[in-house]
Amino acid sequence: MKRILVCEDEDVIREFVVINLKRAGYDVVDVNCGEEAIRVFNSENGRFDVALLDIMMPGIDGFQVCKALREKSSRMGIIMLTAKTREIDKVSGLMIGADDYITKPFSPSELTARVDAVYRRVCISLESGTPQKEEEKKLVSGPFKLDVKSRCIIKNDVPIELTQVEYQILEYFFANQNIALDRKSILRHIWGDGYFGDDKIVDVNIRRIRMKIEDEPSNPKYLVTIWGFGYRWGDGSQKV
Numbered sequence: 001m002k003r004i005l006v007c008e009d010e011d012v013i014r015e016f017v018v019i020n021l022k023r024a025g026y027d028v029v030d031v032n033c034g035e036e037a038i039r040v041f042n043s044e045n046g047r048f049d050v051a052l053l054d055i056m057m058p059g060i061d062g063f064q065v066c067k068a069l070r071e072k073s074s075r076m077g078i079i080m081l082t083a084k085t086r087e088i089d090k091v092s093g094l095m096i097g098a099d100d101y102i103t104k105p106f107s108p109s110e111l112t113a114r115v116d117a118v119y120r121r122v123c124i125s126l127e128s129g130t131p132q133k134e135e136e137k138k139l140v141s142g143p144f145k146l147d148v149k150s151r152c153i154i155k156n157d158v159p160i161e162l163t164q165v166e167y168q169i170l171e172y173f174f175a176n177q178n179i180a181l182d183r184k185s186i187l188r189h190i191w192g193d194g195y196f197g198d199d200k201i202v203d204v205n206i207r208r209i210r211m212k213i214e215d216e217p218s219n220p221k222y223l224v225t226i227w228g229f230g231y232r233w234g235d236g237s238q239k240v
Helices: 013-024 032-044 062-072 087-095 108-129 162-174 183-191 200-213
Strands: 004-006 026-031 050-054 077-082 101-103 138-142 146-148 153-157 158-160 224-227 228-232
Touching: 004 013, 004 032, 004 138, 013 026, 013 108, 026 032, 026 146, 032 050, 032 062, 032 138, 050 062, 050 108, 050 138, 062 077, 077 087, 077 108, 077 158, 087 101, 087 162, 101 108, 146 162, 158 162, 162 183, 162 200, 162 228, 183 200, 183 228, 200 224
Parallel strands: 004 026, 004 050, 050 077, 077 101
Antiparallel strands: 138 146, 146 153, 153 158, 224 228
């Protein structure tokens, strides 16, 4: 059963979300504040596939809940729900570990499409791997090894914690080493053709990945920017 934790302090909106997600086949647990979201998550031992978190709440807000949940689980999907349209709110949520955001007001079809997309990316992909040859389970580039079986990246024999979206982005780059990939192709490959948002979500995730893998995130050696086009992954030996 697809399980989702919904945290929204406005009763009308929360009821709207719960009804539509249940119609879409989700097992929904809903709460009205950040404190309760964290309590329920802990009491359920994190057994949720996706969390839908409103940003603006009294007490512990959605950003704080997102950070707390992400520290406990790198695999669950997290979507921020916000009435704000300022770019900084979207970027802030993505930088602390959210996978996507939905801006109010939204339609039932957009809600279910965005939740379904995150569920497919971070959950079904974990279960749908096909058997691989032993030599195909680790992809090597410079000091990095991408472990396809455990879906993690290792740098100089030290594992790096990744969300599933971050892993999928790196897997795409490892499969296309030294090839410049434009933002649209990354967006289509990771988020799918039906994604409602814009390609800035790619840039924010790249920033987040660099903070985890680069020695100097502001001067990246491996995940480099191709100005006016997109990004390229290399082993660190090439000049930009």
